[in-house]
Amino acid sequence: MRYIIVGAGAVGGAIGGRLAESGHDVVLVARGAQYEALRTGGLRLVTPDGPRTHRLPVVDRPEALDLTADDVLVLAVKTQDTAAALDAWSVRPVEGGSTAGERLPLVCAQNGVESERLALRRFRQVYGMCVWLPATFVEPGEVSAAGTPLTGILHLGRYPTGTDGTARLIAADLEKSKLLAPVVPDVMRWKYGKLLANLANAIEAVTGPLAEQDALALFERALAEGQAVLAAAGIDPVGQEEQAEARAGRIRFEPFDGSPHGGGSSWQSLSRGTGTIEADFLNGEIVLLGHLHGVPTPVNDVLRHTANTFAREGREPGSMAVADLVALVDAGIS
Known part of the structure; x- marks a missing residue:
């Protein structure tokens, strides 16, 4: 699977950087100064095991990326920016036909409980993620995360309830990336x-x-x-x-x-x-x-x-x- 990190700030940068370190395909989505810094200098992820710079594909809008059926969208913007992101990404065509909203899984890696509600209006496959990953946006292009030996704990499940094979596949990829991801049937309780x-x-x-x-x-x-x-x-x-x-x-x-x-x-x-x-x-x-x-x-x-x-x-x-x-x-x- 390829992970599209929509909102490559503190949390999105940490998740995307760790996934990239373990060999997974990652695309970062950012705007403004963050986009320019990621495009020109890569993502610098600073953790207790040392700094690493990841030169990953980065886009500033959905139209700049061709989506495939193997993509997973990870929504890591602040909740106040969720609706605009969902509107933009849900209608994007996917290789082989149909749209992202109809075919691709969307993971809400955000605080609060509103984004999942908004997402389910536009996406058929919505997953909640309870993010316990203390990270800091240091400056454009640089994110720090102080957790060790795990960078974070990310409870994951289908929204509104349940689990499935996609959740388990995503969790397996995260757990190869220093991110514990328990798959739970009641993710909204978390x-x-x-x-x-x-x-x-x-x-x-x-x-x-x-x-x-x-x-x-x-x-x-x-x-x-x-x-x-x-x-x-x-x-x-x-x-x-x-x-x-x-x-x-x-x-x-x-x-x-x-x-x-x-x-x-x-x-x-x-x-x-x-x-x-x-x-x-x-x-x-x-x-x-x-x-x-x-x-x-x-x-x-x-x-x-x-x-x-x-x-x-x-x-x-x-x-x-x-x-x-x-x-x-x-x-x-x-």
């Missing part, structure tokens, strides 16, 4: 569990790493809302103990000397000045479900709004004091 953890992303993005007790307490408040909402919706996410057991002894992190702190995905969006952030699909997912099921979610609503304001106004990540964010939350509740 993604909802990750969603709860990602409720901290907005706090980190606007105030910095969750080191202060007040920041941790604020996350606990957001988490309590999330758990209440999922219970009201009848959703049973994977718990923290099950997640910890899945990772135990399989991966550890070795920092890179001199490398900058990249923060989580939302922090990185602010630091790169993209103008958008995924808060609508993390904290905002909890707010949406709260509205649908009659559960108040004032903490997550303020976190969503504040993170969006930071992105829209181009504010620096970590530039708000934790006390000020807590005050905004308390004002929104009163």
Whole structure:
């Protein structure tokens, strides 16, 4: 199989680079400065076992690539960019007839739970992937990933439920590439569990790493809302103990000397000045479900709004004091 990595940023670059290292055909899809850097200098993937530069095929649009029946599309863009990517790729012709949406598998390697819903409107074969792969977009053309001996753990399954031979083939390729990929019949349970953890992303993005007790307490408040909402919706996410057991002894992190702190995905969006952030699909997912099921979610609503304001106004990540964010939350509740 050939892997088309749609969104060759931190996660997409790490997955694509590791697949390439183990001999798999990989095409990277990127835009702007990232596309130019990948095209001219290749992908530099920095891991604890050393840096490697992969000179891989790279395109900046679907029209620049001829698709075959053996291709797998791996969607690794932020959720706010999902709809545009799906629109562009789903209609592309595949060698032998028909379109990508009708013939090719699509793997959603993203945070949140919205992309799979969007994808199933356009693709017949949709797979969810719960991504636990801490990686940083260092600069155009360079990605770092500090996990060792595994680079990441990627639970994989058919959407909305089930497994199949394609999932098992993809998982086998990933597991030859320093990426553990358990195939599970209930992948969205894993993604909802990750969603709860990602409720901290907005706090980190606007105030910095969750080191202060007040920041941790604020996350606990957001988490309590999330758990209440999922219970009201009848959703049973994977718990923290099950997640910890899945990772135990399989991966550890070795920092890179001199490398900058990249923060989580939302922090990185602010630091790169993209103008958008995924808060609508993390904290905002909890707010949406709260509205649908009659559960108040004032903490997550303020976190969503504040993170969006930071992105829209181009504010620096970590530039708000934790006390000020807590005050905004308390004002929104009163």
